[in-house]
Amino acid sequence: MTVLMSHVQHYNHLQISAKRAGLYMIEKMKGKSMKWVKEIVEMEKLTDYTCNLEFETNWKKFMAQKDVFLSKVNIQNSINIEGFGTVDLVNPRKSPHLLPEAYD
Template identity: 35%
Template sequence: MRVLQESSGIQLPHFLPQYVFLYLLQQKVSSISDLPIRFVNKVWGYLEDICVKVLTDHCENYPQLLASMRKVAHNVIAKTKNKFLKRVVEMIEMEKITGYTCDPDGFNASWNQLKSTNLLSDAITRRFESANITGYGPAKVKHLFNAPANLRDQAFNLKMRMTAYWEIVMKRMVDWLALKLRFMIQKVVIKEMETALVKEVMLQGGGIEKMLDEPPSVAKKRERLQRSIASLKESKEIIEQVMDDILITAD
């Protein structure tokens, strides 16, 4: 009602300017614009944790590769997430530009069903403080008792139009996010992650050369083994010397 009053001018009764609907649409889309972004950040954060865990499990016997693997996983996922976030922002801005659906018949049917109800008028006539509008739910109407009927009906019509169209917006955003996420995740896991790993490990020497280096744990075992071999050799020489002395004494 406030928006309709601010946009009032020389015009036909019950004529709804397009910019009024777009203004309300932009306000409504902006109010939920952070939800898709938070959802994307949460999903890609979870995906990064899973990728690092899987790569760590596969590199259990090759600790030299862990640093390179984690670096590749972080870089690939961060790059893809940033690219996807840009697409999400574009998707949100597209919803603000115009009201559109490829199913106008479905929209009109939903809109006509919502605005054709007489529950609002009956509740106001009977001075009920609230009304349960079919397809919308409970709504407070006490503040509408003294509102001009023309303005009230036009605002109700606009509200029901926005309700019918908002269902289309929500389905479109959810479907787009789900399909795009599935596509991007599959692309990262099957193609981009493998390409980046090969480039880092094989071509840029991020891990192959390190695999030839002796791990500290193996180096310690080798040192202990060499000391044991040296001790055995020394013991062997001492035993041989003792045996020679015994033979000489016996002779």
């Protein structure tokens, strides 16, 4: 801002406009910077979450039971999924096209 104002110091009629434009640009850059930082923080949260070895181990165990879930959804009213507990199968049965996605 100081550099901008030094360039217009001899032009009084430009000082107000230059100052306003400079402040506008600063606010605009602050907004972009905040958006960028939020994006980085969100990516970091996801990375920490998926790099957690315990999470990956549990996820693999859970996904290994997917075929059992899909095969029993039309036969039983509930199923016990290791690490998750008992799951009611009556409601998911109503939307068979969504079952694989629902399990994920």
